[in-house]
Amino acid sequence: MSDQYLTSTDDFEAILADAPAVLTVTDPDLETQFVSPAIERVLGYDADSIVGTNWLDFVHPEDKDRVVSALTLGTGDSDTETERADGGTEYRFRNAEGDWVWLETIASPTAEIDRDYRVFTSRDVSDRPRFEARFHQFVTHTSDVLTVFDMEGNVDYISPSVERVLGYDQETMQDADLFEYVHPDDLSNALDEFGRMIEEPGYVAVIEHRYRHADGDWIWAESRGQQVENGPLEDHVVVTTRDISERKQREQELQRQNQRLERFSDAISHDLRNPLDVLDGSLELARETGAEEHFERAERSIDRMYTLIDDLLVLAKQGVDPEEVETVDLDSLSQQAWSMVDTQDATLDTKVxxxxxxxxxxxxxxxENLFRNSVEHGSTGSRTESDDSVEHGGDDVTVTVGTEPWGFYVEDDGAGFVDGTENLFEPGYSTAEEGTGFGLCIVEQIADSHDWDIIATDSEHGGARFEFVCRDN
Incomplete structure (x- = not known):
């Protein structure tokens, strides 16, 4: 510049004051050593009031890391991919009125870093679209985890949302093999789908898999990915992952409800038809003959239909409200259930x-259903104890309720499973002449709604034993 334009310090300050950008000089810690007079016009501050303050004190908390990365670039302290090609960055800055405005700051080349000061210019770009800043906010706050893989499956980038969604620190996952966190049963499919994205550009993979959360639990996740064929991410695979555990839980509950409805409809169509046929035939014979025995048979059919309807209603409605689950006194509850069943001469023993x-x-x-099952089915056969020669039938069977660290059990010393356990929980299956065949089906349904595994096996005395294993143990 010719000397005719710059003949004094005043001339230099006038040019800085009229410049469209604010010139700032800081030390390596970004403490302001000099700021041009344009700051009053651009941001409303008096230049002298800014000198001695730290530039970061005016930066929005969510943008500070990016600003530090941009203004210390070349020091070896950070390596960021949010930098613009011209070395600038956009961020929010508090002006003198207390409002957040958007600044674009461009740092001088790294030559000045050797002199232990930073030189950069800043201008207000509040009216300009800010894709980079918005993208940064998106990947931070979205409910999805955004991951960029290279063609070998290595992680080039993973979004900060991984900490909120999966509980892991972003920096830790940046260097991790993400496939190690996939459930072993789902790993093969995940690898196959990733390989297909590599081999078939344009193929969109949708993978449901279990993923190990930072707290150690397995969550259900859905990952959608595709190979990028052009642009800055060419020859990379971009994948978004979200937690779908609640959706899977709803789907599983819906599946259980549908199975329950199917059982219910099958039972109605099959098990009610038999007593209705008997009732119809008995009434026809009663009209023709007037014999008392036909009326009695009709009454027995009606009684059986009432019993079936009661069991079917329980089967249709039975469920568990999570808010009603609590610690129960199994000893007291067993005594209460025992009193509500026709136990004849049977005995209850509790070991809780x-x-x-x-x-x-x-x-x-x-x-109630298990007690009724023991009493009714104990009489299907008899057994002689080798040590005391005492016979046990259904009338004097002993039923035991006990607890173990894994859950609880109900067992008896009756005849046991005379036909095995293969069809034990099927709706309508019964070996007792008067049984409806829905008692154990109801038991299984209640166990499933509590997330209990039920195991039917022989008791120590040769009778029936039902073990209820709590899955969270």
């Missing part, structure tokens, strides 16, 4: 040492 968490009403229904 552990607590059980359950819906009290559903638990009562489960125990």
């Amino acid at each position: 040492d552990e607590t059980v968490t359950a819906d009290e009403g559903a638990m009562l229904e489960l125990l």
Whole structure:
């Protein structure tokens, strides 16, 4: 520039004051050493009030890391991919009125870094679209985890949302093999789908898999990905991952409800038809003959239909409200259920040492059905004890309720499973002449709604034993 334009310090300050950008000089820690007079026109501050303050004190908290990366670039302290090609960055800055405005700051080349000061210019770009800043906010706050893989499956980038969605630190996952976090049963499919994205550009993979959360639990996740064929991310695979555990839980519950409805409809169409046929035939014979025995048979059919309807209603409605689940007194509940069953000469023995968490009403229904099953099916055969030669039939069977660290059990010393356990929980299956075949089906349904595994096996005395294993143990 010719000397005629710059003859004094005043001339230099006038040019800086009229410049469209604010010139700032800071030390390596970004403490302001000099700021041009344009700051008053651009941001409303008096230049002298800014000198001695730290530039970061005016930067929005969510943008500080990016600003530090941009203004210290070349020091070896950071390596960021949010930098613009011209070395600039956009961020929010608090002006003198307390409002957040958007600044674009461009740092001088790294030559000045050797002199232990930073030189950069800043201008207000509030009226300009800010894609980079918006993208940064998006990948930070979105409910999806954005991951960029190279063609070998290495992570080139993973969004900060990984900490909120999956519980892991972004920096840790940046260097991790993400496939190690996939459930072993789902890993093969995940690898196959990733390989297909590599081999078939344009193929969009949608993968549902279990993923190990930072707290150690397995969550259900859905990952969608595709190979990028052109642009800055060419020859990379971009994948978004979201937590779908609640959706999977709803789907599983819907599947259980549909199965319950199918059982219910099958039972109505099949098990009610038989007593109706008997009733129809008995009434026809009663009209023709007037014999008392036909009326009695008709009454028995009606009684059986009432019993079937009661069991079917329980089967259709039985479920567990999570809000009703609590620690129950299994000893007291067993006594209560025992009093509600025609136990004849049978005996109840309780060996309860552990607590059980359950819906009290559903638990009562489960125990009643098991007690009724022991009494009714104990008489299907008899057994002689080798040590005391005492016969046990259904009338004097002993039923035991006990607890173990894994859950609880109900067993008896009756005849046991005379036809095995293969069809034990099928709706309508019964070996007792008067049974409806829905008692154990109801028991299984209650167990499933509590997330219990039920195991039918022989008891120590040769009778029936039902073990209820809590899955969270």
